[in-house]
Amino acid sequence: MYCNQRPEKPGVKKGMLEKINNMARANSLWVTAYGTGCGAIELRPLGTSRFDMERFGIAMRPTPRQADVLIISGYLATKTLKRVIRVYEQIQDPKYIIALGSCTINGGMYFDSYNTLNVLDKYLPVDVYVMGCMPRPEAVIDGFSLLMQKIKDGRAQGWKHYKENLDYYRENQKKIITDWDLPDYNW
Amino acid sequence: MIDKTKKELEIRFPLLKLVREMHNYLHVEVEKASAMDAILMAKTSLGFKTLQLISSVDRMEENLFQMTWILENYNNETTLLISARYPRENCIVPSLSDIWPAASAFEREIFEMFGISFPGNPREGEDFLLEGWKDIPPMRRDFLTEEYSMKLYGERQPREHLDPRQYIGDMVGEWNTPMGQKRKEEK
Numbered sequence: 001m002y003c004n005q006r007p008e009k010p011g012v013k014k015g016m017l018e019k020i021n022n023m024a025r026a027n028s029l030w031v032t033a034y035g036t037g038c039g040a041i042e043l044r045p046l047g048t049s050r051f052d053m054e055r056f057g058i059a060m061r062p063t064p065r066q067a068d069v070l071i072i073s074g075y076l077a078t079k080t081l082k083r084v085i086r087v088y089e090q091i092q093d094p095k096y097i098i099a100l101g102s103c104t105i106n107g108g109m110y111f112d113s114y115n116t117l118n119v120l121d122k123y124l125p126v127d128v129y130v131m132g133c134m135p136r137p138e139a140v141i142d143g144f145s146l147l148m149q150k151i152k153d154g155r156a157q158g159w160k161h162y163k164e165n166l167d168y169y170r171e172n173q174k175k176i177i178t179d180w181d182l183p184d185y186n187w
Numbered sequence: 188m189i190d191k192t193k194k195e196l197e198i199r200f201p202l203l204k205l206v207r208e209m210h211n212y213l214h215v216e217v218e219k220a221s222a223m224d225a226i227l228m229a230k231t232s233l234g235f236k237t238l239q240l241i242s243s244v245d246r247m248e249e250n251l252f253q254m255t256w257i258l259e260n261y262n263n264e265t266t267l268l269i270s271a272r273y274p275r276e277n278c279i280v281p282s283l284s285d286i287w288p289a290a291s292a293f294e295r296e297i298f299e300m301f302g303i304s305f306p307g308n309p310r311e312g313e314d315f316l317l318e319g320w321k322d323i324p325p326m327r328r329d330f331l332t333e334e335y336s337m338k339l340y341g342e343r344q345p346r347e348h349l350d351p352r353q354y355i356g357d358m359v360g361e362w363n364t365p366m367g368q369k370r371k372e373e374k
Contacts, residue, residue: 079318106343112333114325115317118340176339179319 003185007163010093018154025068025094026151029144032067033060034087037074039100042134051137058144064090069147072124074134075103075116078176081123085173088124089186095159096127096151098143101134108133122172125158188263189213192233200225206270214268222271223281226256230286235260235267238283241293243301247328250275252303256283273303282307300326 035043046053047060061067064087076084088097099120102108107118120126127150130143150156162169174180193213197203200221206214217225229235235258244253251272258267273280282305283290294305295315302324305311323330 079316082318107336107340111342112336114330114332114335116340118336119343122341177319178321 010160022151026148027057029058029069030061030067031069032064035073036076036080039073039134045137069096072099072104074101075110077115082177096156098128099126100130105129125162127156127158189265211265216270219271219273225269229258238287243297245328252278278303280305284308300324
């Protein structure tokens with residue numbers, strides 16, 4: 001069962017209540033346990049006692065329905081992009097994307113590969129990029145703190161941009177996924 | 188150990204070419220008509236009961252594909268490599284999937300990456316790694332990877348300014364702290 005309607009345009013919310021909501025959102029970032037590429041290896045130490053991401057309120061969740069953050073950890077093949085779109089659209093609003101590694105920024109060492117995409121933000125709205133190949137867990141935590149700051153300031157609006165410019169993103173996605181068999185809207 | 192294998196193969200296939208020999212390793216090249224006979228003989232009478240890998244090399248200058256079957260004998264820990272050369276246009280190689288069911292996966296991958304057809308494989312033509320591929324097979328050497336990647340995925344445009352404050356603006360890390368805010372206001 002999928003929703004077969006276009007997403008509603010999200011309204012602009014301001015005021016004290018929204019600030020309190022944003023504060024709560026920033027301090028309980030729940031991450032979908034989904035890894036693409038080699039960056040998934042760097043995320044495992046984040047949960048251990050040395051780096052301990054739970055002191056920032058970051059926790060791993062088993063399904064996208066319970067999560068707010070999707071981490072694109074490393075190079076993304078076109079075959080994987082199909083699954084990532086499916087996962088991203090199933091996350092409840094508000095949702096954020098953190099992209100790790102130089103592969104998501106400009107292709108990295110796979111810039112001339114026939115199967116990995118070079119510029120991620122043509123296909124999905126990215127809130128925070130973390131550079132490195134691969135970034136160390138400290139750098140990932142720095143990226144998370146930047147995302148928290150953006151949420152508190154009300155600047156992490158990637159999910160709104162995705163809903164408002166859905167046609168642009170769909171056009172780019174369908175250009176590289178030649179056997180498109182997903183439902184049009186799967187939230 | 189490997190001497191006995193070599194002797195028996197030389198008696199049966201007089202046109203056999205020796206590529207490399209070590210104390211537990213033998214690489215031979217046979218005519219393409221007798222490749223299947225050599226593999227069957229290695230399995231039934233020489234004890235090489237395990238298929239490790241099927242690989243293919245594109246020899247574009249000679250207009251050939253070199254196929255290699257890697258067999259293993261676990262009783263005396265010896266490895267046998269049997270190679271054969273096939274013409275490059277409309278290349279057809281007999282399938283081994285009724286002898287070793289595991290060969291089916293290797294043959295599907297080679298079909299996808301090189302376009303070599305294996306009649307007799309029950310799952311031939313199913314998607315293995317690439318979904319919806321429409322160009323010429325990507326591991327052929329006349330496939331231009333970089334050109335394909337630039338055409339389909341594009342490149343990120345380089346920065347116009349080299350000063351990070353020009354494009355990151357408020358997101359520079361040092362300004363996110365309370366002390367940084369004070370310093371920013373002073374500027």
